[in-house]
Structures are given as C-alpha cells and as structure tokens.
Amino acid sequence: MKRNYTMNFSDTFEEYFHALVFFARRxxxxxxxxxxxxxxxxxxxxxxxxxFSDSFSVRSYLYTTVRGKALxxxxxxxxxxxxxxxxxxxxxxxxxxxxAIIEEETRRLLFGAIRRLPEQVRKIILLNLDGKTNQEIAxxxxxxxxxxxxxxxxxxxxxRKELREYFYFIFI
Amino acid sequence: xxxDYIRLSDLLHRYLSGExxxxxxxxxxxxxxxxxxxxxxxxxxxxxRKFSSKEYHVYYQTGDAEKSWNKIAEICxxxxxxxxxxRRWLGIAASLLxxxxxxxxxxxxxxxxxSVQPLVSKIATDRPLALLTLSDGRTVSLGVALxxxxxxxKENVIVQNHRGNLSYEGGAGIRQLVWNEIEVPRGxxxxxxxxxxxxxxxxxxxxxxxxxAFVGNSREVSLLRGEAYFEVARDMLSSFVVRTSSxxxxxxxxxxxxxxxxxxxxxxxxxxxxxxxxHAGEIRHLLPGQQGxxxxxxxxxxxxxxxxxxxxxxxxxxxRECPLQIILEDxxxxxxxDIFYQDxxxxxxxxxxxxxxxxxxxxxxxxxxxxxxVWFRLDGKTLxxxxx
Numbered sequence: 001m002k003r004n005y006t007m008n009f010s011d012t013f014e015e016y017f018h019a020l021v022f023f024a025r026r027x028x029x030x031x032x033x034x035x036x037x038x039x040x041x042x043x044x045x046x047x048x049x050x051x052f053s054d055s056f057s058v059r060s061y062l063y064t065t066v067r068g069k070a071l072x073x074x075x076x077x078x079x080x081x082x083x084x085x086x087x088x089x090x091x092x093x094x095x096x097x098x099x100a101i102i103e104e105e106t107r108r109l110l111f112g113a114i115r116r117l118p119e120q121v122r123k124i125i126l127l128n129l130d131g132k133t134n135q136e137i138a139x140x141x142x143x144x145x146x147x148x149x150x151x152x153x154x155x156x157x158x159x160r161k162e163l164r165e166y167f168y169f170i171f172i
Numbered sequence: 173x174x175x176d177y178i179r180l181s182d183l184l185h186r187y188l189s190g191e192x193x194x195x196x197x198x199x200x201x202x203x204x205x206x207x208x209x210x211x212x213x214x215x216x217x218x219x220x221r222k223f224s225s226k227e228y229h230v231y232y233q234t235g236d237a238e239k240s241w242n243k244i245a246e247i248c249x250x251x252x253x254x255x256x257x258x259r260r261w262l263g264i265a266a267s268l269l270x271x272x273x274x275x276x277x278x279x280x281x282x283x284x285x286x287s288v289q290p291l292v293s294k295i296a297t298d299r300p301l302a303l304l305t306l307s308d309g310r311t312v313s314l315g316v317a318l319x320x321x322x323x324x325x326k327e328n329v330i331v332q333n334h335r336g337n338l339s340y341e342g343g344a345g346i347r348q349l350v351w352n353e354i355e356v357p358r359g360x361x362x363x364x365x366x367x368x369x370x371x372x373x374x375x376x377x378x379x380x381x382x383x384x385a386f387v388g389n390s391r392e393v394s395l396l397r398g399e400a401y402f403e404v405a406r407d408m409l410s411s412f413v414v415r416t417s418s419x420x421x422x423x424x425x426x427x428x429x430x431x432x433x434x435x436x437x438x439x440x441x442x443x444x445x446x447x448x449x450x451h452a453g454e455i456r457h458l459l460p461g462q463q464g465x466x467x468x469x470x471x472x473x474x475x476x477x478x479x480x481x482x483x484x485x486x487x488x489x490x491x492r493e494c495p496l497q498i499i500l501e502d503x504x505x506x507x508x509x510d511i512f513y514q515d516x517x518x519x520x521x522x523x524x525x526x527x528x529x530x531x532x533x534x535x536x537x538x539x540x541x542x543x544x545x546v547w548f549r550l551d552g553k554t555l556x557x558x559x560x
Binding site: 017 | 243248
C-alpha cells in the first residue's frame, strides 16, 4: 500500500543534515555553498513530500538531489572562473560516490544512536570510543568503576536495540 | 544508482553487525566485492573504520543546522514552533485543515471546478473540535485555534481549556453532582481530563456526560453515544463506572476503549488492567486483549488486536478483513459525509486497509478502488458506492 508512510519533515532534517553536509563537502564546495544546497534540497523534499512511499526513497532522494546540485554548482563555477577544482572526489566517478554514501550512512546511523543516549551514558561511550579503559573513564567522570561497567552494559543494550542491524564491532 | 548504493550500505551494515543475510543478499554483497578492487578496498575500509569522540563532536558542529532549518521552515511555511508541540495536536490540526480542505473540495466540485489539492485555509481555525455544555446551559465551542481559556463552574470548579483540551480542577468541597456534557461532532476529536485525573479521548460523533467533580466514593460518567478511550486514574476506594446504552463498565484503574455507535458496532476493548462488564443483568469480566461485544442480542467475549482497536487514538485507520459497511461508517464519521449504496451487496465485501486519518478522502477512496471491487463517487456530501 502506498499511503503507509508519512514523513516527519523536521525529524528527517535533524537526522540527515550533518550527513549531507559532509557528503556535499566532498565535492570541494565551501561550507556556505553546501548549506545552501542542503536548504534547497529540503525545500524540494517538502514540495514533493507526498510522493514518498518509505524512508528509503527519502534517503535516496536526499543524496541524489544534493549530488546533482553539487555537480551543478561545480560546473557553474568552472564556467564562471575557468577554475577547475582539483579536489573533486565524489563527482569524479560513480565509485567515489558510492564510497561516500556508504561512509556517510555508516557514520550517520552510529552517531545518531549515540546522540539519543542519556547524557552520562553518552559520555562514557564517547570516552570508550577513544579507547579509554573502564578505570580511566571512572577517574575522569569521578564515578565508581562499577557504575562505568553498569552504564556501558546498558548503553550496549540500548545501542544494540537502536542500531539493530548496525551494531558492529566498533565497540570492543 | 544512488538507490543501489544505499541498499548496499544497508546490506553491509547488516552483514557487519552479524545479522544473517538471505542467500540472495549474501550473493549480492559478494558479487559487489568481487566486481572491482575499489569495492574490495572500500569494504575493508568500512570494516576497519574506527570512530573517536572528537569526530562525534565535530560531526554535530559541522554546518549550522539551526540556521539552515529556520530558512527551510520559512520557505516551506513549516511552523518552526510546531516541532515542540505534541504530534497528536499536529495531527488534529492537520486533520482539521484537511477536513476543511475536503469541504472546499466538495464546494469546488459542486461549482464544477475539480481541485484535488487539500486547501490550507484559515477557516479551519473557526471549526469547533467539540461543543461543551456547562451546567447552567451555556455552551462553549472548543477549537484548536481558540485561545486558552478558563470558565468558572459551580462550586468553584475551574474548567481549563487548553487548545480544546479540557481539564477540571478544584471542587474538593463539592457535595452535589454538577454535570457537564461534551459533544464531539463528526470529524472532531477531543480530550478531557476529569477531576480525578482520568483522561478520556473522544472520537468523532460522540457525546460524554460527566460531573465536574466526583462526589463521595462514586465515579460515574455516561458515554451517550460514540467512541471513547479511557485512561482511568487509580483509586482503590472508588470504582469508575462508564454507562452506555448497552453496557455498564466498572473498573478500578485501567485503560480501555468503548465503542457505542450503531447496533452492530458496540464493544468494549481492554488494553490494561481489568474491567467488569454488565449487559442486561449479565456480568462478565474482561482481561487485557479481550473485547466484549454485542452481536445482535448475543453478548460475546473474544480476543482482539488491541493495537488495531485503538488505532484511531494514534491517528490511524486500521481495518483487517473488515466489512465495507463498517469501514465506511468510520470514514463517514471522520470525513463527515453520508453513504449511499448503489449495490447493497458491497456492504459485505471485506477489505484490509490501513491509512492515516489525515489522508484526504480522495486518497482513501483511490486506495479502496484499487481493489477493483468497488467504485466511489462523491456527490455533494454523499458518497455513492457501487460494485465494479
């Protein structure tokens, strides 16, 4: 059935904004240009909001649109200033584009899940990402080592559930 | 092509998280890896990726999300504040706008200009969600856009109206029952918090009569018509009673849904806790997940999918193997229209369908027509249904 999916516009923005900034940046564009491309992209998404049957189509739409707009503005700039950027990576080949999307999606899913953790738990997980031991984390946050272990265990439980399919061995 | 990449990144994620892929998915992934050296390199890169907290912080500081959002919201006319308002209210507001849209649609149709776009109109703000009748006979119409207000009832009871959500406060010393009645028209929805903290959600075309404050050990309300979801505040000393035309429902503290529309559409569904049902002198008990209902004169209890029974509270229509007549009764209440059956036989056609309450009527009709079993025609405020 077509109508089962309703997009939450502001949530979609929050979820994808940063990933799209990084994605657009790979085309060698200035930050302001990237932001304006993303703004245009979300306006276009809004105008087409009734045409999406699932979040998967929204995802493709966002990346496709940002990519198209980024390529446009590079071409535009080339014509204007006869200056060819030599740090293009994504635009160059399809395989670069694929790599960029896969990397951005990986990061987006992981960071998004961490972001939704309760504050104290998030702190512990972030320190853990930096390779800190339980003892080091306990000292830094001035809590007991048992508390660290407890929070970590809970965090993994949440993350595993949150990330479902995306929980990989980033945490050892 | 980007679609393929996204699909691929999902496959990769699932694989890396240790999920067992379907055989064809596994083939897809290994085919991709073998397709080129670049792919294999990327695969290894993703697998060995290490993240750091610094990267996390930089990630969320890159780009000015707030500035961008404000711009987008402004261009799209998306209300920035609505991000903080509960979804439910957004839903109701949207439904109301849509209703007016549908209303406009009828209007346009009758003047032979067909416009399928739901119109966003300011008129929506004037449409009442419900009509409240106070004990002295005064009536107050409650709408989403009306400013918050408060009225003084008898015995120092204060009725708060917050965007059409009512709540009752005070009245501790009250000794005599003072009644209020709320009527939700077709297409409306409303929530009332009673003086004991019990919350009641009222569906379209419903009427509830209740005291502004409960007296003594008795808590009694009457659902004169329609559908309501009760979240009863626990009070071990006094049971809560809902009277309807066919059932008396007695509970201590629990959540349940009551439906009391037409003859074949009367039921009580228990979500949590325990309730006692009384019909024509016969007393039965319900457990969570059970529904008590009347089929003709028969009083029966059977297991149901509670999620579906109360889907209206989540802004959803969820019908499974349901006779068209029942489906259209629900739709008629929500979209405020009458139904005319060109072929009576279609009443008993069964459909499984799922849609949002803020979908337009046109969308819903199109969906049902896709079955090629029925057709619909909107004639003024009457929906004509026929067999295909």
